[in-house]
Amino acid sequence: MTIYQHVALASRPKGWPTLENFRYEDKELPEMGAGQVTLRTIWLSLDPYMRGRMNDAKSYADPVPIGGTMEGGAICEVIASNNDKFAVGDIVVGRTGWATHGIADGADIRKVDPNAAPLSTYLGVLGMPGMTAWIGLNEIGKMKEGETVLISAATGAVGGLAGQLAKAKGCKVIGVAGGAEKCSFAVDELGFDACLDHKAAKDGRELGAQIKEAAPQGVDVYFENVGGKTLEAVLPNMNMFGRIAICGMIAWYNGDNVAEAAPLPAVWSTILTNRLTVQGFLFPDHQDSAAAFFKEVAPMMAAGKIKFRESVAEGLENAPEAFLELLNGDNFGKQLVRVGEDPKG
Amino acid sequence: MTIYQHVALASRPKGWPTLENFRYEDKELPEMGAGQVTLRTIWLSLDPYMRGRMNDAKSYADPVPIGGTMEGGAICEVIASNNDKFAVGDIVVGRTGWATHGIADGADIRKVDPNAAPLSTYLGVLGMPGMTAWIGLNEIGKMKEGETVLISAATGAVGGLAGQLAKAKGCKVIGVAGGAEKCSFAVDELGFDACLDHKAAKDGRELGAQIKEAAPQGVDVYFENVGGKTLEAVLPNMNMFGRIAICGMIAWYNGDNVAEAAPLPAVWSTILTNRLTVQGFLFPDHQDSAAAFFKEVAPMMAAGKIKFRESVAEGLENAPEAFLELLNGDNFGKQLVRVGEDPKG
Numbered sequence: 179m180t181i182y183q184h185v186a187l188a189s190r191p192k193g194w195p196t197l198e199n200f201r202y203e204d205k206e207l208p209e210m211g212a213g214q215v216t217l218r219t220i221w222l223s224l225d226p227y228m229r230g231r232m233n234d235a236k237s238y239a240d241p242v243p244i245g246g247t248m249e250g251g252a253i254c255e256v257i258a259s260n261n262d263k264f265a266v267g268d269i270v271v272g273r274t275g276w277a278t279h280g281i282a283d284g285a286d287i288r289k290v291d292p293n294a295a296p297l298s299t300y301l302g303v304l305g306m307p308g309m310t311a312w313i314g315l316n317e318i319g320k321m322k323e324g325e326t327v328l329i330s331a332a333t334g335a336v337g338g339l340a341g342q343l344a345k346a347k348g349c350k351v352i353g354v355a356g357g358a359e360k361c362s363f364a365v366d367e368l369g370f371d372a373c374l375d376h377k378a379a380k381d382g383r384e385l386g387a388q389i390k391e392a393a394p395q396g397v398d399v400y401f402e403n404v405g406g407k408t409l410e411a412v413l414p415n416m417n418m419f420g421r422i423a424i425c426g427m428i429a430w431y432n433g434d435n436v437a438e439a440a441p442l443p444a445v446w447s448t449i450l451t452n453r454l455t456v457q458g459f460l461f462p463d464h465q466d467s468a469a470a471f472f473k474e475v476a477p478m479m480a481a482g483k484i485k486f487r488e489s490v491a492e493g494l495e496n497a498p499e500a501f502l503e504l505l506n507g508d509n510f511g512k513q514l515v516r517v518g519e520d521p522k523g
Numbered sequence: 524m525t526i527y528q529h530v531a532l533a534s535r536p537k538g539w540p541t542l543e544n545f546r547y548e549d550k551e552l553p554e555m556g557a558g559q560v561t562l563r564t565i566w567l568s569l570d571p572y573m574r575g576r577m578n579d580a581k582s583y584a585d586p587v588p589i590g591g592t593m594e595g596g597a598i599c600e601v602i603a604s605n606n607d608k609f610a611v612g613d614i615v616v617g618r619t620g621w622a623t624h625g626i627a628d629g630a631d632i633r634k635v636d637p638n639a640a641p642l643s644t645y646l647g648v649l650g651m652p653g654m655t656a657w658i659g660l661n662e663i664g665k666m667k668e669g670e671t672v673l674i675s676a677a678t679g680a681v682g683g684l685a686g687q688l689a690k691a692k693g694c695k696v697i698g699v700a701g702g703a704e705k706c707s708f709a710v711d712e713l714g715f716d717a718c719l720d721h722k723a724a725k726d727g728r729e730l731g732a733q734i735k736e737a738a739p740q741g742v743d744v745y746f747e748n749v750g751g752k753t754l755e756a757v758l759p760n761m762n763m764f765g766r767i768a769i770c771g772m773i774a775w776y777n778g779d780n781v782a783e784a785a786p787l788p789a790v791w792s793t794i795l796t797n798r799l800t801v802q803g804f805l806f807p808d809h810q811d812s813a814a815a816f817f818k819e820v821a822p823m824m825a826a827g828k829i830k831f832r833e834s835v836a837e838g839l840e841n842a843p844e845a846f847l848e849l850l851n852g853d854n855f856g857k858q859l860v861r862v863g864e865d866p867k868g
Contacts (some may be wrong), residue, residue: 238796403793424795439787443775446750449805450769451583458795493659 184247185276194432200498202244215264217254217280222515223301224501229431248276253297302512303486307335312471313464318423323348325398330408330522333360335512345369354408356507367485382410389415405429410440422460487511525552529592530621539777545843552847560609562599562625567860568646569846573778593621599640647857648831652680657816658809663768663802668693670743675753678705680857690714701852712830727755734760750774755785769803832856
């Protein structure tokens with residue numbers, strides 16, 4: 179009998195989650211069956227979508243049951259195998275969740291090359307957030323050279339790569355982020371043309387005026403990660419036939435800032451008058467784009483052209499606190515948890 | 524010196540327009556110049572978009588100036604011509620506005636065949652509203668055979684044809700209209716599978732439950748003409764990857780029903796979770812589709828397969844009252860004003 183550790187959903191949050199909604203505890207690992215492999219988690223990815231899984235509401239995926247393991251993508255090492263396709267020592271991306279170990283069928287894991295890039299990047303620029311950035315800009319936002327792209331949560335795991343991909347495409351790129359440090363990073367390191375601090379703007383109107391100043395030609399593609407006052411600020415700046423790719427709306431996940439949201443009739447009117455296209459998208463629907471994504475981004479990564487930043491929490495027991503910081507925008511870049519030793523250092 | 528009559532915008536409405544916002548008066552017709560023609564208006568079209576032109580705000584088109592002629596499409600007869608392409612007696616579609624006569628350059632009028640269909644239909648099923656219906660369903664809504672299409676303002680000039688085109692495509696078609704008489708007409712005459720009376724539903728939630736009953740399989744395409752509680756009712760019924768084609772939002776044009784609108788965060792969340800595409804569109808951007816539209820609809824019209832209904836106001840002086848009724852949903856079908864004698868009867 180093998181004992182491992184996981185973080186269970188102890189209770190459902192009302193509004194903002196707290197540490198009491200999580201429980202770090204021992205658990206018994208099931209027997210490894212035919213065709214299965216046993217995994218040791220190295221890196222766990224923390225992402226805003228996990229907030230939705232804590233609610234007792236069917237969204238695009240089922241909620242995590244009370245007492246169940248919090249879901250999540252992870253980089254793992256194969257430590258035992260009943261599957262010909264995976265050998266002990268292989269590094270894979272899987273969905274073991276917030277747990278030190280897990281059992282996987284071959285179908286739910288994918289080998290990665292441990293020598294091509296740092297392992298953690300397969301959860302970031304080379305993983306789900308990176309592909310989300312690519313899909314949102316290309317398939318949903320349909321960005322074209324010379325257009326102006328506005329990216330909220332500009333230094334986040336998705337936004338940071340989105341900005342660099344849009345610059346590489348020849349777009350003018352405006353970011354919105356929380357705090358002067360993040361804004362400087364977006365411009366100085368990631369190469370954004372400008373980045374506006376939403377925390378320094380007293381409301382959506384003031385932020386909107388700053389966007390207008392930074393992008394007097396208007397915005398063609400808005401990569402929407404946040405909702406809230408940033409959305410209110412961007413809308414009046416959208417150009418005719420602009421596209422809004424809705425990837426997330428973290429400002430509203432915990433039920434606050436809702437009353438202050440822009441009124442729907444005004445938003446609907448802007449969509450009609452400016453002939454906007456507003457489209458929601460989720461990474462799992464676009465797996466077919468992985469090849470095109472890697473073809474473009476892997477060489478950029480190999481050439482050292484992609485900048486990224488990570489926030490690392492040490493130890494699975496610290497995952498809940500890191501997740502709360504992520505929801506609050508207190509982290510910086512891709513949020514990871516180092517669950518076990520990384521063989522690549 | 525020739526005197527004609529027009530309806531001027533006397534003042535800008537605050538909220539709902541009143542008769543005092545309009546002024547019916549004599550005006551002097553300019554001299555007909557080289558290449559120009561003189562037109563006599565037969566039929567004037569009244570359409571909801573005209574409400575927007577009464578506001579002092581740049582929308583997708585310039586506002587009508589105070590004292591200027593209210594804009595509008597019309598069927599006219601050429602009564603004098605300095606243009607080789609147009610002979611006296613020709614029937615044309617033009618934009619003379621709310622006026623008994625007008626001067627036009629050749630570029631802003633288009634000849635129609637007076638023997639192919641009743642003249643008034645060139646302002647309805649064979650005109651801008653008809654093309655709007657076709658564009659919304661095909662180019663924006665991307666309806667496919669077997670899908671469920673929901674159409675608000677179902678017996679209006681746009682909605683009535685939209686429903687028939689969707690049925691012809693093999694879709695299940697649900698209408699929403701105001702009043703039992705309109706709903707019966709939609710089902711019995713236009714062939715909708717069901718039509719729900721928004722006036723009989725106390726709120727969007729109740730209407731939404733009725734939509735769920737009429738379309739338990741969900742809605743794939745929503746042809747949005749109204750906003751208000753109908754939008755609130757439709758949203759929770761939208762299927763994954765559904766499309767919302769925003770054509771109008773008459774419930775909000777006069778500034779009421781705005782406070783009761785669904786909250787933006789909930790709408791945004793539905794768009795993301797259900798991966799919806801919401802797109803605003805305006806007829807003038809899609810003139811290239813006219814050929815495809817006529818190819819499909821003209822034979823249906825010639826074969827007597829298209830049903831339509833008209834509300835006719837007699838005399839230009841009655842245009843303002845008819846327009847107010849249109850905004851209030853008191854008319855039934857395509858709203859027209861008979862400005863002058865129709866040579867076809």
